[in-house]
Amino acid sequence: MQRNTAQKRRVLDILTQMANHPSAEAVYAAVHGAYPSISKATVYRILKDESVCGNLLAVDIPRDVNRYDHRTDPHWHIRCRRCGKVADVEIGAGSINVGTIPDGWSVERMGISFEGLCRECAGLTDGE
Ligand SMILES: [Zn+2]
Ligand SMILES: [Zn+2]
16 A cells, blocks of 8 residues: 555656656656656556546547646646647636537536647747
8 A cells, every 4th residue: 555655656746747748658658767666557557547536637639649637727738730749728717618518418527629839840939
């Protein structure tokens, strides 16, 4: 039990440090770099379990691998179609009106994702 808690803490800490919506594979690579004794299966299981518990967010982006987010407050995502980078989209204050829910249905989860070009891919920054 103790060991599981420590492993969970490490995975969550690394996810928080990465802060870039990494894939499970990328989280594992970072965790493994810092703690070589943690197996891939353990990291994947922790990511899955913790997203079910609400301690992290499994980000569902169309046509992309599953990614994970240390932010669990409501927000949306935008993905760069060229380099695949994912950034947070803040939800504006006030009510959100994106459609009319059919009678009798209750909404438990809503996902909106945007796609476009990031600053770098749009050529808005110097360099390359
Ligand atoms: Zn890009
Ligand atoms: Zn996010």
